[in-house]
Amino acid sequence: MEYKLKDTLSKDAFRYGYLVNKIAPFLKPHIGRIVLNMIIAIPLGLLDAVVAYALKPYMDCVINGKSWEFAGISIEQNLLALIIPFGIVLFALVQGLLKYTNNYLTDWTGNKISNSLKVELFRKLTSLDSKFYDINSSGIVLTRFFTDPETASKNIINTIKSFIMTSFGIVGLVCVLLYNSWKLAIIGVGIMAIAITPVTLIRKKIKKVSNATMVVGGDMTTNFNETFAGNKIMTAYNLQKLQNTKFEHQIKEQFDLTISLTKRVGWMSPIMYFICSIGIALVMFYGNHLIISGQMTAGSFASFVTSLLLLYKPVKDLGRTLTDLQTTFVALGRVFELFDLVPHIKNKENALKMSGLKSSIDFEHVYFEYEEGVPVLKDFTLHVNKGETIALVGNSGGGKSTTVNLLPRFYDIKSGAIKFDNVEIKDIEINSLRDNISFVFQDNFLFSGTIRENILMGKEDASDFELETVVKMAHLDEFLSTLENGIDTYVGERGASLSGGQRQRVAIARAMIKNAPIVILDEATSALDNESEAIVQKALDNLMQNKTVFVIAHRLSTINNADRIAVINEGELVELGTHNELMTIADGNYKHLYEMQFKNQQLMNA
DSSP: OOSOOOOOOOTTTTOHHHHHHHHHHHHGGGHHHHHHHHHHHHHHHHHHHHHHHHHHHIIIIIITTOOEEETTEEEOHHHHHHHHHHHHHHHHHHHHHHHHHHHHHHHHHHHHHHHHHHHHHHHHHHHSOHHHHHHSOHHHHHIIIIIHHHHHHHHHHHHHHHHHHHHHHHHHHHHHHHHHOHHHHHHHHHHHHHHHGGGGGSHHHHHHHHHHHHHHHHHHHHHHHHHHHTHHHHHHTTOHHHHHHHHHHHHHHHHHHHHHHHHHHHTHHHHHHHHHHHHHHHHHHHHHHHHHTTSSOHHHHHHHHHHHHHHHHHHHHHHHHHHHHHHHHHHHHHHHHHHTOOOSSOOOTTOBOOOSOOSEEEEEEEEEEEETTEEEEEEEEEEEETTOEEEEEOSTTSSHHHHHHHTTTSSOOSEEEEEETTEEGGGBOHHHHHHTEEEEOSSOOOOSSBHHHHHHTTOTTOOHHHHHHHHHHTTOHHHHTTSTTGGGOBOOGGGTTSOHHHHHHHHHHHHHHHTOSEEEEESTTTTSOHHHHHHHHHHHHHHHTTSEEEEEOSSGGGGTTOSEEEEEETTEEEEEEOHHHHHTSTTOHHHHHHHHHHHHHHHHHO
């Protein structure tokens, strides 16, 4: 299946058997409670029929002063007059207890299934590689991975329960109708069947509107996320009006979709009322004839009409339940499409575990492209020895970050080979490969939590001594001493409560405690002021000790001490050597870049 979630259409929305088989493993652990819940739904559905049936002996016997025979037992008028009212109260009590139990079991199983589904979907989400996150908006991902499971799993038990309850309610009431008069039952049930026919005509419209609503919902979530994450850009460029207009348009689109469905579904209720009123009129007209002719008692007729009136609600509920069931299956279809996503980056069978770097890393005639036909790296070849620090420089968009992103196998190359100690990267077990690489990015992501928790993400079982050591080596100790809670200070979402330099040092400490043999520094100091950069550079120097290091640096003055410098331009390695060697190349790319930066620096200082 393609990574791009182009829309929320589901080809499996009407494949009920397929979807039931897919959801079955999530239902199985709770099957006992689910079955009990469905069993309880049966008497709940039948109780209305009991009340309707009770009107016949009440009218014929209690009101008209006759005794009533039931199962060969004769019950006198006075006793019957006492039994029926108290019986109805007892049934109401039983119904209340059953409803409570039924609702409790529905919520319990629904939430359990929802949680299991969300956990599995989150595992799926975390198993997907970088390309998936590159090509899908956060709104669509959140909607598909969070909202759909909620709709699908919580509603499925409630909807099936409602279906059973209403179905048995209809069966029970139809039985009362037939018992009282099969002739009137044909009229009443026939008219009722005509009344619910429109329900079957809107299934596809519900699916279409449901899918379109999910698309808009995803766009709205994306808008929220972008507004939150990009609030400074929004404020700096006065983009509030643009964001508001975009959101208002999305709200209007969502409103139009909702009203579109309302217009198509809303007319069903008045039409059903109208058709049912015709049925009741015909029943009363013909019922009068049956009573006058002695073919039916007044009690039977009262019981029949009550049953018919009560029948309207479960029939209407059945229509709504079928609509809800379709919506649930649409959501289920979308959910299980996500389970069909297969990571592009995966382990080869019998992949080798990597334990450190012994000799070298090699890029051999590597070609790579993010989009088909748009090459980013072209015939890229580079040999890096163990313990060497190599700097990657060049114009923006030349392929520097892409080169280092291939090392932990965030992406797979199109052709050529990347080798660690002469073992091709695809032959190495992915987790062990990444365990041997530490990253420090330009804008390091800190998770909500404490500074301690963020550092220990590099090594969860690190000792207190290791933690103290990396805090000092990352030059965090002085900063932490100014905080009331020190290393246990809560940093907030994305580390928003820390400055850029502080976040970088926490990220460096995280990389240090991992103690991986390969370190990648991707523009690690480019966003910092001179004072912060100086402190962070000291921390980086400590991190780089005895490591194989790849440095991407915008400021060329920070890479003078690199063992070699690789100049990448338009995806090709155009120059390679030490700083001094590259500066001797007449009209060289590196020399030109360096002199341009030096001149700019002089102008800024003038």
